Amino acid sequence: MTANEERYDASARPAVRVELGERSYDIRFYWDEPRALVRDLALFCREGAFVVSNPTIWALHGAAFESALAEAGLRYAVELIGDGERFKTLDTAARLYDRLIAERFTRGACIVAFGGGVVGDVAGFVAATFMRGVAFVQVPTTVVAMVDSAVGGKTGVDHPRGKNLIGAFWQPRLVAVDLAYLRTLDQHNLRGGFAEVIKYGMIADAEFFAWLEANLERALALEPESLRHVVRRSCEIKAQVVGADERESGLRAILNYGHTFAHAIESCGQYRERQFHGQAVAIGMVAAAETALRMGMFSRAEAERQRALIERAALPTRVPAELAAQDLLDRMYSDKKVAAGRLRFVLPVRIGEVTLRSDVPPELILDVLRNLGAQ
Template identity: 45%
Template sequence: MTISNTSPEKRTSGNIVLVGMMGAGKTTVGRMLAKQLGKTFIDSDEEIQKRTGVKISHIFDVEGEEGFRQRESCVIQDLVKLDNIVLATGGGAVLKPDNRAALQANGIVIYLKSGVHDLWQRTRHDHNRPLLQTANPRARLQELFEQRDPIYSAVADHVIHTGKQSVQILIARLIKKISAQDQPRQAIHTMQTLNVGLAERSYQIHIGQNLIRRIDLLLKHIPHKRVAIVSNTTVAPLYLEGLSNTLAANGIQVQSIVLPDGEQYKNSESLNTIYDALLSNRCERNTPLIALGGGVIGDLTGYAAATYLRGVPFIQIPTTLLAQVDSSVGGKTGINHPLGKNMIGAFYQPQVVIADVATLNTLSDKELRAGIAEVIKYGLIRDLPFLEWLEQNIEKLLQRDPEALQYAIVRSCQNKAEVVGADERESGERALLNLGHTFGHAIENAMGYGVWLHGEAVAAGTIMAADLSRRLGWLTQQDVERTKKLFTRSGLPVQGPRLGTEKYMQLMGLDKKVVDGKIRFILLKALGQAVITDEVAIELLGQTLESCSV
């Protein structure tokens, strides 16, 4: 099923449209949301029943699904002309392109996303679901979810994971999302703040220009007037003195720790350098660590914070695009081992992330391109409209257009925050964020850490994943070429080094996603829809490695 590449302009209607699978809670949430916002609630299925005088199941019995879909389209086209309504749509309402266009043009579209297990628990005893009246309704539900999930994601302005939270908390999150509706053309001087929802470990991501000067964003997280800043030999000359002086002017004692720059220094020796400084200066459990730098500094500092005195607070101030859109968010910390990348570490969340877009002006072109690889990833795995935006705006990112950069960072962090909020410790959906990383980590390890930048290796690895997805019958050759074209326009490699299948298999066997001795691959069922699988024939893998290596 194809999804339109164009998003219609929205009219100012005050409408909120809820889409999602049967059992996602659209009607329950919609009624409460409408009551709280003073809007009128309408359920499209209920409206169809009012107009026909019969139940949905009867329409299916008499007219079939196609007959029902035609009636549904007529109702939706009428309802979207109204103003200030909360509209709960049927699960299949998004299947017709005309419906998608009408919903997008006439309201803020919210996808209430639930896992198949939760959906099954809510619907298994409901016999008024015509599409589930089959011999194996659980399998049918899984099939419908796989078909519709990428369509819901593509049509939605926001995705809300329902999870196990109460309806009241869900409504509060929803209202916050709606009130903070992101606009690509928002004034670039406005700081934007996102929330990573992890109960007592929740924290904010601040994104904007010159935030490194916003001492107010830091002071609330340094209550005991003492802090240790970890940076590297590249970033420290640019920002460490200014940050230290600002903190000192506010009565805060600063301990600076400057490490060598490069992936090859993300190791136990650098970690011990941090420990030595903290111990020598008698830093206490209430002394926060600030990571001032890129992904290596963030990972090292976070792991040091997780383990020093069994845990001290830490703050992320990422200064590379890759760190701002990926590694600073989500709490993955760690170091490399000679046998594998990021094999030693911990999940440990920061207190706050402060992403200063202005710091990207001092980033090398090579590092900027490496960060763009991680940005593209979000579009490929779960955000097709963002992928389309990137295809239209990639040159602006390469030219460091501040407005485009801030939009890309915000959109990337929104995606990352939603995934982390639903799966903090990578037991399921979060693994999808590793698209291209299984191949990419093997490349980094084989070539020597630092020879290929992480983003460069991920780019080549993503093309390998796309090629393998095509060989499994999921992507078309056109999809692969489209993906390759975007990476090429970004100045990123689209082929890996020729290591040989046996070497790649050996290195990928050390990957953290290996389960029961099987390598789990993150592949693409479609552009905008990633999947985890360990069912890959060695012959197909060999063909991909041969085709995508040089």
């Protein structure tokens, strides 16, 4: 243990509090500090830690994490699941239950998700259901997991007929974010995650959006202070929205800004691969802004500011030319969330504020999509 770590005081560490009554928890930040992180999560592990990760992440960061676990004197087991959305299944969950039982974990178990959104969603689902629910800690390693999936308590697995059809709300006891993990993340996933970051500025915080305009490149280059501001502010916004609407009855819908278009784009063409989610959201936000513009509720100047920021993140702003506007519109109507045949869009009013609208004419949507490059 270094002198520096001996002086470590968990209460002094910057944290974001997610306020959910007795289910409240902290999001804590670290920079290349596996020992401090493990010491914090050990507080929730009465019976030991059951760590879920995947071979890609574990090859990069497993050794340091494991020696921190050993040093903390914690009983632990590590189970690796396959890398990729196709492993976010009940079969994978079943394997995790088998291992938990084989290792004789009981109700005092703490499940630690060490990875991106796939690991977090399936490990969280197992935590929600094993022994009717055990402690859960998220250690997110992608931008998407840090700013989105690790915060908010949605867990689940996919079904052959659709994504996230099986799941549970289950809040973590701690989200421990070591930003240095992002140093090994590829540019595609890094930038895709920044689409969600830009989304937070658009839906809730004009000042944060302006900060991104001034500092985007520094954050993308993983300059620690800038990166911490980006992830922290994004978490705060998500935490605030989730705190006000834990079970998604109303306000939480604003988190879907750009996503109605994105889901349609994702269900067609090259974007079908789930790895393009952030890229599809980027196009979706441009489409939402254009829609709002035509509805007379948003300004051209602000739509251009959004587009410029998305372009600087090297994210796409046009609909792939092989997609047909009518197909995309049909997909939007067939989405499971369409209530009574009325499409509901999250549209910007100004940068930092969005509103829900279910009165957008379908012809206007078709026109927006064609103008952005669809057939």
